Amino acid sequence: MGDDRRWLFADQLGDHFLDGDDQPVVLVEARSVLRRRRFHRQKAHLVLSALRHRAAELGDRAVFVQSGTYREALDRVAGPLTVCHPTSQAAVAFVQGLPGVAMLPARGFTSTQEEFAAWTVGRGRRRLLMEDFYRDARRRLDVLMDGDEPAGGRWNYDQENREPPPGDLGLPRPWRPEEDEIDEEVRRDLDRWERDGGMRFAGRDAPRAHPATRAEAAAALRDFVRHRLPSFGPYQDAMLAADPDMAHSRLSPAINLGLLDPMMCVRAAEDAYRAGRAPLASVEGYVRQLIGWRDYIWHLYWHFGPDYRHSNALGARTPLPRWFADLDADAVEARCLSWALAQVRDHGYAHHIVRLMVLGNYALQRGFDPAELAEWFHRCFVDGYDWVMIPNVVGMSQHADGGRLATKPYASGGAYINRMSDFCGGCRYRPARRTGDDACPFTSGYWAFIARNEELLAANPRTARSVYGMRRLPDLGEVCEREALRGDEPP
Structure with missing residues (x-):
C-alpha cells in the first residue's frame, strides 16, 4: 500500500494526502515562489516552517529538496511520482507538463x-x-x-x-504555538534572503501565531x-x-x-x-x-475557469494606493480602516467580516482594480491562496463578476460599521455624516459608489432601494465631488 512516491505541495501536509503510513514522500522548498510575489513576512515564515516541520516528522520517508525552482528540485528526484490535484490553476498546468508525474483527484475538501x-x-x-x-x-x-x-x-x-x-x-485568548529551532532557522534564512537574495516581504515579522x-x-x-x-x-x-x-x-x-x-x-x-x-x-x-x-x-x-480572475463588471480600474498596498495603517485616520490595515501589517490576518466589510468595502467604493486587490489579499494574508482569493475577492467582495457568485455588492456606509463594531466612538469621523470635515469616508464613499453604478444597481432588486435613496439626496453632488477630490489620499 502506498508504494509510489507522493509529492506533497506545501499546502498538502496532512496524512489525508497520503495512502499509507509507509508511503515515501517528496517535499520541495522552492525559493522562486518567494521571489515571484512580495508575500507577508509571517506568511513566508509559516509556510516554510510547516514544510520543514513536516520533513522532520517524516524523517527517512521523505526526500526534502531545497532549491531555486520546482523543476530543479524534481530533476534531482528519481522515479515516477504521484501528486494530489494542486490548489492553483498555474500549479495544475505545471504538473500536467511534467513527465513521470501522475495527478490524483483533489483532497483536503469535503466534496469531490x-x-x-x-x-x-x-x-x-x-x-x-x-x-x-x-x-x-x-x-x-x-x-x-x-x-x-x-x-x-x-x-x-x-x-x-x-x-x-x-x-x-x-x-x-486563542491557542498559540511555541516556536522551536526550526522556526529560528526559517527566520535566519528569511533575514538572509531579504538581505542578500533580493527578496522583499510585506508586513512585520512576529512570533509564529498559527500551527x-x-x-x-x-x-x-x-x-x-x-x-x-x-x-x-x-x-x-x-x-x-x-x-x-x-x-x-x-x-x-x-x-x-x-x-x-x-x-x-x-x-x-x-x-x-x-x-x-x-x-x-x-x-x-x-x-x-x-x-x-x-x-x-x-x-x-x-x-x-482561468478567465474569471479578469472579471471587471463594474469597470473598476483604480490602482491600489501606495498606503493601502504597503499596509501603512499609520497614514489612515479612519479608525476602522487604520485598525484593519494594522491587523494585516502586524499579523497577516483578520477575520472574515474585517476583510469583507472594512477592507473590501473600502476598495469596492473606490473602484480598486479587483485583480490587483485579489493579488494583495493573496500575498498579505497567511491563509491566502489563489483558489481562496479569486472567488472571494473578485466575486464576493468586489462584485466584479456581475453577480455570478453573490446576488448584490457588499457595500455599506458607516452606519453598518457603527452597528457592528466599537470603532466609530473613538474616530474623528461621524458615521451619519456624508459631507463636511467629519464626514465618514465609508458613508460618503457608499453614496458615491451607488451614483457611479446607478444603472446597474437600479436593475438589481436587492439594490434598487439604495438607488432610489441616492436620487433623493440633496447633497449628492457635494458627496461625489468630495470623493473625487480625495483621490488616492488616505482617509
Whole structure:
C-alpha cells in the first residue's frame, strides 16, 4: 500500500494526502515562489516552517529538496511520482507538463469535483446558490442531520448570528504555538534572503501565531471547540478593537496548509453540539463555513475557469494606493480602516467580516482594480491562496463578476460599521455624516459608489432601494465631488 512516491505541495501536509503510513514522500522548498510575489513576512515564515516541520516528522520517508525552482528540485528526484490535484490553476498546468508525474483527484475538501459537477446540473438548477450546495452537502455527508431533517428543524441560523458586539466576550485568548529551532532557522534564512537574495516581504515579522504541525493544529482545534465555539455564532459578524480574535477559530491557515482535514473540524464541532457543549446556532454557523462556503469557493474557482480572475463588471480600474498596498495603517485616520490595515501589517490576518466589510468595502467604493486587490489579499494574508482569493475577492467582495457568485455588492456606509463594531466612538469621523470635515469616508464613499453604478444597481432588486435613496439626496453632488477630490489620499 502506498508504494509510489507522493509529492506533497506545501499546502498538502496532512496524512489525508497520503495512502499509507509507509508511503515515501517528496517535499520541495522552492525559493522562486518567494521571489515571484512580495508575500507577508509571517506568511513566508509559516509556510516554510510547516514544510520543514513536516520533513522532520517524516524523517527517512521523505526526500526534502531545497532549491531555486520546482523543476530543479524534481530533476534531482528519481522515479515516477504521484501528486494530489494542486490548489492553483498555474500549479495544475505545471504538473500536467511534467513527465513521470501522475495527478490524483483533489483532497483536503469535503466534496469531490464530480460531486460538485453533479450538483450543478441537478434538479434543473438555474443558479449556483451556496445555500443549496450547503444543504446538499449536509445530506450527503450526514452532518447535523436527524434522519432526513436538519438538526433543530432548520438548515440555517444566519439570521441569529448577526448580533452587534457586547462590550467584552470574556473569552480566553486563542491557542498559540511555541516556536522551536526550526522556526529560528526559517527566520535566519528569511533575514538572509531579504538581505542578500533580493527578496522583499510585506508586513512585520512576529512570533509564529498559527500551527505549523499536525499536532499543533489538533491542539488549536480542541482549544477552539472547548473555549470559543459556543460563542462563535451570535458575534461572528461583529468587530471589537480590543479583541481582534473574538470567538473565531483562526484555523483557516492550518486547514489551508493541509494540516487539518476539514471533516475532522466538522465532526469535532458536531460532537460538541450532540454532547450539549455548544449551541446549535454556533455549530451550524461554523459547519456552514467549512462544508458550505469553503468547498463552494474551491469548486467555483475551477468551475468559472482561468478567465474569471479578469472579471471587471463594474469597470473598476483604480490602482491600489501606495498606503493601502504597503499596509501603512499609520497614514489612515479612519479608525476602522487604520485598525484593519494594522491587523494585516502586524499579523497577516483578520477575520472574515474585517476583510469583507472594512477592507473590501473600502476598495469596492473606490473602484480598486479587483485583480490587483485579489493579488494583495493573496500575498498579505497567511491563509491566502489563489483558489481562496479569486472567488472571494473578485466575486464576493468586489462584485466584479456581475453577480455570478453573490446576488448584490457588499457595500455599506458607516452606519453598518457603527452597528457592528466599537470603532466609530473613538474616530474623528461621524458615521451619519456624508459631507463636511467629519464626514465618514465609508458613508460618503457608499453614496458615491451607488451614483457611479446607478444603472446597474437600479436593475438589481436587492439594490434598487439604495438607488432610489441616492436620487433623493440633496447633497449628492457635494458627496461625489468630495470623493473625487480625495483621490488616492488616505482617509
